[in-house]
Amino acid sequence: xxxxxxxxxxxxxxxxxxxxxxxxxxxxxxxxxxxxxxxxxxxxxxxxxxxxxxxxxxxxxxxxxxxxxxxxxxxxxxxxxxxxxxxxxxxxxxxxxxxxxxxxxxxxxxxxxxxxxxxxxxxxxxxxxxxxxxxxxxxxxxxxxxxxxxxxxxxxxxxxxxxxxxxxxxxxxxxxxxxxxxxxxxxxxxxxxxxxxxxxxxxxxxxxxxxxxxxxxxxxxxxxxxxxxxxxxxxxxxxxxxxxxxxxxxxxxxxxxxxxxxxxxxxxxxxxxxxxxxxxxxxxxxxxxxxxxxxxxxxxxxxxxxxxxxxxxxxxxxxxxxxxxxxxxxxxxxxxxxxxxxxxxxxxxxxxxxxxxxxxxxxxxxxxxxxxxxxxxxxxxxxxxxxxxxxxxxxxxxxxxxx
Ligand SMILES: *[C@@H]1O[C@H](CO)[C@@H](O)[C@H](O)[C@H]1NC(C)=O
Ligand SMILES: *[C@@H]1O[C@H](CO)[C@@H](O)[C@H](O)[C@H]1NC(C)=O
Ligand SMILES: *[C@@H]1O[C@H](CO)[C@@H](O)[C@H](O)[C@H]1NC(C)=O
Ligand SMILES: *[C@@H]1O[C@H](CO)[C@@H](O)[C@H](O)[C@H]1NC(C)=O
Ligand SMILES: *[C@@H]1O[C@H](CO)[C@@H](O)[C@H](O)[C@H]1NC(C)=O
Ligand SMILES: *[C@@H]1O[C@H](CO)[C@@H](O)[C@H](O)[C@H]1NC(C)=O
Ligand SMILES: *[C@@H]1O[C@H](CO)[C@@H](O)[C@H](O)[C@H]1NC(C)=O
Numbered sequence: 275x276x277x278x279x280x281x282x283x284x285x286x287x288x289x290x291x292x293x294x295x296x297x298x299x300x301x302x303x304x305x306x307x308x309x310x311x312x313x314x315x316x317x318x319x320x321x322x323x324x325x326x327x328x329x330x331x332x333x334x335x336x337x338x339x340x341x342x343x344x345x346x347x348x349x350x351x352x353x354x355x356x357x358x359x360x361x362x363x364x365x366x367x368x369x370x371x372x373x374x375x376x377x378x379x380x381x382x383x384x385x386x387x388x389x390x391x392x393x394x395x396x397x398x399x400x401x402x403x404x405x406x407x408x409x410x411x412x413x414x415x416x417x418x419x420x421x422x423x424x425x426x427x428x429x430x431x432x433x434x435x436x437x438x439x440x441x442x443x444x445x446x447x448x449x450x451x452x453x454x455x456x457x458x459x460x461x462x463x464x465x466x467x468x469x470x471x472x473x474x475x476x477x478x479x480x481x482x483x484x485x486x487x488x489x490x491x492x493x494x495x496x497x498x499x500x501x502x503x504x505x506x507x508x509x510x511x512x513x514x515x516x517x518x519x520x521x522x523x524x525x526x527x528x529x530x531x532x533x534x535x536x537x538x539x540x541x542x543x544x545x546x547x548x549x550x551x552x553x554x555x556x557x558x559x560x561x562x563x564x565x566x567x568x569x570x571x572x573x574x575x576x577x578x579x580x581x582x583x584x585x586x587x588x589x590x591x592x593x594x595x596x597x598x599x600x601x602x603x604x605x606x607x608x609x610x611x612x613x614x615x616x617x618x619x620x621x622x623x624x625x626x627x628x629x630x631x632x633x634x635x636x637x638x639x640x641x642x643x644x645x646x647x648x649x650x651x652x653x654x655x656x657x658x659x660x661x662x663x664x665x666x667x668x669x670x671x672x673x674x675x676x677x
Contacts, residue, residue: 275414275455275548276360276401276519276637306498308477309508309649309658321475324498325428330354332451333487335617337640338405338550340484340492341452344427344467346437347386353379355456356404357482357494358548359520359650360637362463364425365398365416366454368439378453381439383421388433392420396438402549402637404450406616406627408576417442425467427456428496432470455548460513460520460652468652471496478652482547484644485662499658504647508658510600520545520650522657525604527558528594529565536561541636543595545657549639551616552593552609552630553577559632566591566614570628573619577633583626586615591629595638600656607659613641 306324332339341356346366353366367375369382383389400414418438425432440454458480462469472478476497483493483503493500499508511522522545526538536557554562556577563570563579567589573580581589591614599605609629616627629641649658 275356275358275403276544276546276635277398306495307501308498309479309651309654322430322471322497324476325430325496326500327357327428327494327496329357329484329492329494330451331485331487331490331492332405334405336406336550336615337484337486337644339450339452339548339640340482342494344425344456346381346425347383347423348388349385350426351379351381351385353381353454354452355454356452356548357458357480358455358546359458359460359482360402360544360546360548361455361457362459362461362466362518363398363436363438364454364456364467365418365438365440367443368419368441370419370439370441371443374443374445374448375440377448377450381437383423383439386423388424390422390434392422392436394420395441396420398438401633401635402546402553402639403446405550406578407446408574408578408631410576413444413446415444416440416447422465427467427471428494430471430474430476430496432467432474435467435470436465458547458650459518460516460650460655461518462652468496472652479649479654481647481649482643483647483662484547484640486644499647499649504660504662506660508647508649508660509605510651510654510656510658511597511605512600512656516655520657522597524595524597526596527562528596528606529562530590530592531594532565534561534565543636543638545643546637546639547643549637551613551639551641553633553635553637553639554630555634555636556632558636559630562593562630563628566628572632573622573625573627577631578619578627579630579632580619580622580625580627583615583618583624586626586628589614593642595642605659607638607642608645609642610645616641 327342329340329342403414481495593609594606646659
């Protein structure tokens, strides 16, 4: 998710639930491969190795968010978090949070010998929320007190990192099956879990395998790519600069193989693992939907669009986002037609919401990311993509089982 900062949207994400993960350290057989990183062999002995964290899918008719386990404190207390490329900070509920956090696990500072109270209170308002529900003013907001403690993820231990303890939250967060959010923004910021791991020798990269619910096996890999999860090689796209978001320059968008002057223009697109679908500026959104069906219309006042559910299944709606690979070739990232439908609106169950919301910022989220294995390379300032072949294979069996 993106934190909402004045006009510039910042990413930030969600919060989570159940305990998932126990870490799998890379086995002797090399399946976790770090890319473009020279590790000094005398350092290697002490450096942290790559680690996998299994992820669960928060699925409610459509894939909403992916989350996995971490621990905080000594002895460790378990939490689940969304691993959010759209933010930097770690947020988990605290025992100070009352009824508003009743569905989430709460961190008890009095039970941690490594806990440090930093003091101060802050709030964070998100520019995109959890799942596909629209942002309406301040309806996605967390209130925190600031602390430091030891955090571990995938068995890798990060001592003394900043933890924002949630003391109140808007009701929009209550149904979430995860407790908190852990940021994985595109820079090494001091006080973050990722920076602490990198300072202990972990290569400054992580990978996400965000699969559809029917496929499973979703995974975060810290410090490497898990080469058992894709075939072929990764195609990298450089991030020329960053204002704090993972963002890549695109030269244009095509809809079902066709483009228009509105769509064929350069834009910078934020890549956010904490956003479940897509957001684009209003003119672009309108131009894309006009090429899919005139019956796709705005729904409500908060950027959502929809169409009668009875009409949606048959619509071709393939989006190709064109980028330039590091080797200088045009490279498309594709959202297939089946992502068009993100499910019925709660306030209008016969109308199905469609995959793009109009917002002042362009964001690619889960609807595209789940069709690729992706490696987020902080030191190389680039993101690599490989087709999610497992998905294609399983999809054919899923499709043949549909009623
Ligand atoms: C914490 O999670 C781990 C790994 O899933 C599990 O083995 C352990 O029992 C959990 N601890 C508690 C107190 O729930
Ligand atoms: C590896 O690091 C050690 C300690 O910093 C240094 O002495 C050694 O020369 C380095 N080796 C290489 C091959 O860079
Ligand atoms: C928590 O936030 C809600 C608004 O989301 C507010 O109405 C309530 O008073 C707050 N509770 C506390 C204890 O601050
Ligand atoms: C799932 O969606 C239904 C229908 O929109 C809603 O009533 C329910 O609260 C949702 N459940 C969760 C856990 O989000
Ligand atoms: C990207 O997609 C567009 C529209 O479908 C197509 O014309 C173009 O050939 C594709 N480019 C590559 C490199 O696949
Ligand atoms: C959107 O389109 C309108 C009407 O064509 C135009 O006036 C406006 O400048 C456009 N906005 C952007 C951000 O391109
Ligand atoms: C790689 O390709 C082979 C042959 O098409 C397929 O059986 C296998 O499942 C693929 N593996 C992954 C991880 O995509």
